Amino acid sequence: MANHVYNLPVPLLESLTPRNFVGDLEPKLPSSPPPTSVASTSAANSRSCNICNGATFTDVEDQRQHYRSDWHRYNVKTRLNGGQAVSETEFSKLVDALEDSISGSASEESDSEDPDDAVDTLVSKATRNNRSPSPDQIKAATPQTAIAWFHAPPATQIGVYKALFDTGMHQSDYLGQLRQMQHGERTWAMFMVAGGHFAGAIVRVSDGADRGPNDSEPNSQKKKQKRPKTDTEVLKHKTFHRYTTRRKQGGSQSVNDNAKGPAKSAGALLRRYGEQALRDDIRNLIQDWAEDINACERIWIRASASNRKIFVDYDGCVIQKGDGRLRTFPFPTRRPTQSEVSRCLIELTRVKTSHFTEEALRAQDEAHLASRPKPKPIPSTAPAASPVKFKPVKLSKEEEFVREKWSRLLEMVEKGRLEPLKSFWEREGESLGGIDAPIPEWTGEKHATLLQMAAYAGHDVVVEWLLEVLHANPTVDVPLNRVDQDRDSDEASDSSKTAKGSRRTAYDVARNRAVRDVFRRCAGLHPDWWDWFGAAKVPSALSKEMENDRDDKKKARRKGLKDKVREREAKAKPPEPNPELETLSITSSNTASIVTGPQRLGGAAGTSESIAGLTIEMRAKVERERRARAAEARLAALAK
Template sequence: MSHFHIYSLPAELLDTLTPRNLVNEPQPRSPSPAPLVSTSTTGSRACNVCNGTTFVDVEEQRTHFRSDWHRYNVKTRMNGGQSVSELEFSKLVDGLEDSISGSASEDSDSDDSDDAVDALFSKTKRKARSQSPDGPASAPQTALAWFHSPPATQLGVYKALFNTGVHQSHYLSELKSMQTGGRTWAMFMVAGGHFAGAIVRVSRGDDEEEEPQKKKKPKKPKSDTEVLKHKTFHRYTTRRKQGGSQGLNDNAKGNAKSAGAQLRRYGEQALRDDIRNLIADWAEEINGCERIWIRASGTNRKIFIDYEGCVIEKGDGRLRTFPFPTRRPTQSELSRCLMELTRAKTSHLTEDALRAQDEAYLASLPKPKPIPVVVAPAPEKPKPIKLSKEEEIFREKWSRLLEMVGKGRLEPLKSFWEREGENLGGVDAFIPEWTGEKRATLLQVAAYAGHEDVTSWLLETLHADPTVDVPLAKAGEPEDNDSGDASDSPRPPKGSRRTAYDLARNRAVRDVFRRCAGAHPDLWDWFGAARVPSALSKEMEEERDEKKKVWRKGLKDRVKEREGKAKPAPEPEPKPVLPEPKVHNPTGPRKLGGASGATEGIAGLTPEMRAKVERERRARAAEARLTALSKN
């Protein structure tokens, strides 16, 4: 018998099993040894690229050649790397944001699968370059628990089938207890808008023994596994050849306004509603299941758990993830995964071969380096901590947030907070020490910077806590214990407790605190823990403004009155003395060219004064002529 069902193992086989713990237990200094696989050399159905993996028939071998695992190993070997086992490949897949979907035979999925394998290969290559070559290697952790039956039979069972918290030394007793009682599983998969779910029976109960045959016709033997319920459907959620869901793209780049984006958002909502409605319909069967298997990415996992009225609780001990790579969620893929989980892996190695394999494994472990004894080690400068990509992104977000709060950029701050506020811990999250900020919260930063609109938004909209204490200055650092000229509360003594209100450097920001204390008196302990001296209502502000106007008007009047008394009256400017023009007798003799004194009378005058004198002279001359005519 080449395959054994884990819930119906023969009794004579169970009595001879012993645990194989050497390659399963974690070693403190182990590299990546070869996985425990079958070394049967019968036939030519084997893959030399994937560590000599053998296959039962040609169809299984062809399926392996189309799998992501095989294509990843081919890329790795072509670039001078080492092939990885199927377990190590599944761990690499789990490191991605979305599990690799594909490996299907359809032409429409080949490009997406190739893109996924390329992305995984690139990520592994970057990670290998970033790691130190002399760093300690971690021991491989296989997903299988292996048991040995003399003389040459080994059985492998997935550890995920055992109860959570059971030590591997008790796996054998757990395996024996799994041979009794009926069991059902719930299996769900979702990726790329595709969903597949099923309720399956994996073992028959003790009361399901076959009844004696009354008729001559023999009854067909009942299968070990049976699909009780199943459902598959698909929604449009992922853009062709772009990767990732529309929701992830919106969180990273903002909401797109195209028609396709609208359709994908609707598809995500409809997919979530369809799955939750199906789980609600299967609630009775799910509650009776022994295991609940879920294949979903981080965002899609929220569809099944952690929502109001959810059937599957977040901390349910029955929850499991598939311990091997899976393809596109379909009914056939669920059947394949069910077969993979319930069929024990077998190999046929003699005890001598096992002993040689163990010795080779132990010999491959690197020997510990002797620790040099240094009498007086020279102090070394601390090496800069190399941050991961996630930590760098997290620090960049905090830096952008503090910059917007410190510069009072309210509109960009609102948009940024809608996207990243929850990921950064909320409005009352303490500012990390690596930022170098002396203040503890965003409210304290805004109050210290003197931005009235940002402070009002934090208090009124986000309800920031004004009672958080300002961190005390460390030894040797100056304490910025200035409350500003507009402070209406006494300056706290050095080293005493301070809050965001004490950091406000102008009266406008302090009025924001007092105004919020008047509008929301029960929200915080404003007059105690927050150190706000009093509330400020609209009537009080109007009264204060009116008093200020009256005071300013009186001040202006007093200034004018004081200036009027001190300044003497200005003397009138003397009028220029114009020379009297000589009146010539019209009957007397006249000289050609006019009077001789006319030029001397206007000498030294400005052009304006000269024109005025000339007008006066002409007017008097005309008056003299009229007088002479009247006498004649």
């Protein structure tokens, strides 16, 4: 029974003291001034200096000289800073430690200033050496643990989780509340959810009405003692499991959707349904247990940030978001099961024990204090002004929302996703300033408008939608400081060539003929919309008839090439095979194979010699294939 936090023996509770008080070292008292003689004590009222450890003087003149000395001024400033006065001998050692002495290194012109500077240097040095760490520094250096420790002489320490105490309570008040915990009955609510698994329970952790035999009266005899109740008892429990996580996916389906976008597979639909069903099951269970949960002293929840919303912060929730009873488990937990809830309950209510003597505890504290980093000394002189570092401006929620809209819009334009772009622009177009709104510089985009960006990306359908439907302005200049003037010669061959440093428009940054044709076609259909041939720098209009003529010419050119290829093939058609010529070719090939003398690796060179040894029919076939490949190459060149 003694290992249960709500059932501690009374003698043990009365002997406990907070471990932090035992661990604190006694502060070092300031060294007392050296004892003075009776004569000097009697003379202290008339010719003595109380600041300089009761120094005495023979006459008034010596006393005046002392008040003007560096030793006296040093002691006065040291006492004002909270330090201790030094004797004249110690002050002489401090002066000798300086690189220059106070009285010997000063020139005649600076006798009235250098001693004061030297005294200030000595005072600053003494202050740095005697400075003790601040309470904030001590608190930061002290390791923080989840367990509060208490000490019972001579050599017993017990530890209790801090989460059992009330929120905001100081550690010095833990002992009083620990003693109060031994009275009264209390219940807890424990919920755990992870990976589609849920386990919940309402447990009793103490029962003050029946604690068994009184520990303070071990010799009391009774005829028959009641069997003591167990320290903990599970009153209600429930577990669920739903399919919410794909193996090796690394989280629930909702987390994966937020990171990578919603998946469209059947498994993803099942996992989304499982998440919704698990959330409804848990909330229905909490609603059924509402009366028991309201009577609980503590509510323990193990859940991720997204799953925590299942328990709090929804309409009609039983557990409020700022409830002071809410706690998280102060130790690692495993998969949520009924056995894991029981294990966590035992871990929370079990007292941790150790056995160290007070001397061993004090040695641990001294070793810890020695291992603390010493605070950095504050320099006496003002440090050199460091360059100003501009911190990033913290954006408001509205600004972050606007930046997210721009990022999504630019991504759609850059990738040419027209259908999502249309729906997005219908919702957010007006809030972003219209189609001709300049792209913010924080995006890092090289172009000034969406039309310029789409033209540079080479998406003709997006450019056509921007010009025809949204009436984007093609006369806006491309900012010279945000665009690279160099382009490939192939991309700029059909566009209007501009001199380096002159103004450029959306037509100038178009990267293919399809985009440039969109500008020319729109200029021909709507000549009154913009100054197409002036400010927009479109070279000429393109009508439907012109496109048809161009297509007809291209078709005629291709047909002419095909006819020429057919004529050449007809002329090169081989004659009927002659057996005598075949025999002659075979004989010549055999004769060629007997040729003696050095030959190069790879056989004979040249086009005529590469088909040596073939029949006339095979030679004609090879020749036809060569001409066909050449014709295809010419057609491909014309199609560009």
